[in-house]
Amino acid sequence: MRRPAIEPVVWKAPRAGRRPPPSLPPLTVWHVNGSGAEDVLVDDKGNVYTGVDDGRVLRLTSDGRRLDTIADTGGRPLGLEHLPDGRLLVCDAKRGLLAVDRVTGAVETLVPRSPQLHLCNNAAVTADGTIYFTDSTQRFELTHWKADLLEHTGTGRFLRRTPDGTVDVLRSGLQFPNGVALAPDESFVVFAEMWEYRLIRLWLSGARAGxxxxxxxNLPGFPDNISTGSDGHIWIAFANPRDPRLDLLLRTPPALRKALWRLPERLQPAEKKTVWVRAIDGGTGQVLHDFYGAGVGYHMVTGVREHDGRVYLGSLEERAVAFFDLP
Known part of the structure; x- marks a missing residue:
C-alpha cells in the first residue's frame, strides 16, 4: 500500500517517567494460525478469543489445545467484547462495529465503516447493551498508524451507540484513542489516548455524570487496549515504552518528520522488544501491578485481559496469544 502524505504539527511532550525494573513472570505462549492476534477476550469457560489480520475471529480452548475459527468478518478485527445477547462485539478496522454469532459465525454490522467511522478500534459494553467505542483516526489506515503518530493532528473520536442504534460523538480531536474499559458498577468509562500517553475517564452516573x-x-509507555479485570482493576497494555528521541522529534519542524516518513521502513525507528502491562485503580489511578520485561519470544503487547488471576496478552505483531499467572 502506498504511503499517504502527512502534514505534521508540533507537539511538546512532557518528560517521561522511568520504566519499572524487570518484573515479568514467565510467559506461556499459545500459537495461532494467523498474524496479529491484537486483542484477547475470555469467556466464563476460560476459552480465549482473538482476531487476526486476515479477518478471522478465533477461539482457543481453556487448555490451549484446540483452535477454532468461529467467524470471518472480511475485514481486520481488533477489539473484542461480550454482548448481552451472547454474541461477540468486534471492532473491525475495515468494516466498523460488528456483532458476531459465536455459534453460526453470522456477522451483523452495528455501525458501518463510513466517513463518520474510519478506524474502529476498541470498545466496552454496559449491561443494557450501550457500546462505548473509539475511532482512532480519520486520516489513516491501520497499516499506517505510524503516520498518525508522526503527524499528530489528533482526529480521533470517542463514541457511544445506544441499544436503539443511535450513535453519538462524545469527544473529538483525540490523539489516537484506543482501548476502552468500563467500571464494574458502570459509574464511569475510561479510554486510552495513545499519542498523549494518558487515560481519560467519563463519568456516567453520580454528581459528576457527563x-x-x-x-x-504522562504514562511511561503507549497505552493500547485496556480492560476491566475480574479483580475490578483497569488493566493497560503498553505496546511500547516511550522513546525520548520520538518525544524530541515531535517538537521539531514538520519538514523533518515528512523526510523521516519518506524513508524506507527498514531505516525508520523500530518498536522495542518488550512486554509491559499495568493495572491501576479505576477510582484513584493508583498503580497496583506493573509487569515489565524483555520480549523474549513475544513482544508488542496490544491487548490485555485479567481473568481469575491469569493475565492474557494479545499482540499486533505476533502469531500467538500469551499469558502469565499473577504472583
Whole structure:
C-alpha cells in the first residue's frame, strides 16, 4: 500500500517517567494460525478469543489445545467484547462495529465503516447493551498508524451507540484513542489516548455524570487496549515504552518528520522488544501491578485481559496469544 502524505504539527511532550525494573513472570505462549492476534477476550469457560489480520475471529480452548475459527468478518478485527445477547462485539478496522454469532459465525454490522467511522478500534459494553467505542483516526489506515503518530493532528473520536442504534460523538480531536474499559458498577468509562500517553475517564452516573477527567497522565509507555479485570482493576497494555528521541522529534519542524516518513521502513525507528502491562485503580489511578520485561519470544503487547488471576496478552505483531499467572 502506498504511503499517504502527512502534514505534521508540533507537539511538546512532557518528560517521561522511568520504566519499572524487570518484573515479568514467565510467559506461556499459545500459537495461532494467523498474524496479529491484537486483542484477547475470555469467556466464563476460560476459552480465549482473538482476531487476526486476515479477518478471522478465533477461539482457543481453556487448555490451549484446540483452535477454532468461529467467524470471518472480511475485514481486520481488533477489539473484542461480550454482548448481552451472547454474541461477540468486534471492532473491525475495515468494516466498523460488528456483532458476531459465536455459534453460526453470522456477522451483523452495528455501525458501518463510513466517513463518520474510519478506524474502529476498541470498545466496552454496559449491561443494557450501550457500546462505548473509539475511532482512532480519520486520516489513516491501520497499516499506517505510524503516520498518525508522526503527524499528530489528533482526529480521533470517542463514541457511544445506544441499544436503539443511535450513535453519538462524545469527544473529538483525540490523539489516537484506543482501548476502552468500563467500571464494574458502570459509574464511569475510561479510554486510552495513545499519542498523549494518558487515560481519560467519563463519568456516567453520580454528581459528576457527563464530566471528563484524566485518570492517568504522562504514562511511561503507549497505552493500547485496556480492560476491566475480574479483580475490578483497569488493566493497560503498553505496546511500547516511550522513546525520548520520538518525544524530541515531535517538537521539531514538520519538514523533518515528512523526510523521516519518506524513508524506507527498514531505516525508520523500530518498536522495542518488550512486554509491559499495568493495572491501576479505576477510582484513584493508583498503580497496583506493573509487569515489565524483555520480549523474549513475544513482544508488542496490544491487548490485555485479567481473568481469575491469569493475565492474557494479545499482540499486533505476533502469531500467538500469551499469558502469565499473577504472583
Amino acid at each position: 464530566e471528563f477527567d484524566v485518570i492517568a497522565d
